Amino acid sequence: MRYLNSLGLSLLLIGVSLPALADEANPGQGCYGYLTEMVRSSDFPYRDFTTPERLKLLIDRDDGDQLSLQLFYETSGSGVIGWVRYDVPQQALWNVSIDPEEPQALKFDRRFAQAYAACLKAR
Template sequence: MPICLKKTLKLFFILLLFSCKGKPAKKEKSNDSIDVHKAVAETPIGQTVENCYDYLTELVRSSNFPFSEWKIDKKKVNLLIDDDNEEVISCQLITDTEGSGTIGWIEYRKKDGRLMDTSANLEQPSELKYDTKWKDLFNSCASRY
């Protein structure tokens, strides 16, 4: 095979490799909060229990937990589940603004829907108030599993 043809084939092969390079994938923006109607409408049939925790997160965000003491936007607070049993879900309230940190602990009592702030005193937690629409969505989601 002549040298000129070999060089032409090599060049063609290199150009072919570069032309196959695709466009970089775009990252989708994630929202810090959940639109209730959108979340219900887009709930897939094979949804996992972890997705139900999104409703619990919104339940906590809607509560009268003292977020203002931490000077944190409650939309930036997430839950880290410590324990989830038949009676109680225990969580750390964490934030990822300029570093991670725990700002408190809560317990959600499944049977009566009570949300308790266990941050200051585990033996005598204070009860928190919250928007009950999130309780209904969480309970409905969790009952399917």
């Protein structure tokens, strides 16, 4: 029985360390952080709902050139704030929450777009 407990603990510890190994093997997986910081630095009006450090993104669609991102924060109710679209080749960020057909261009720190592009190239 003690052998099984030790084996279970060993498997648990190995399982906990696997995400770090996956990130090292696939450096492109870490590119998400640059997207998050890009949106946090933007003039999207999320600050009406939450603070920058609590803002999170969910990648809804990624076709390589266009990303559709849902903005949200953790809460006991609905924490969805809105949607943005990121044009990868043009390095342009758009607020598409109100009208996806007429998106509003967002200002943001361009260093995050450059870091995201470099991260994608490193994949």
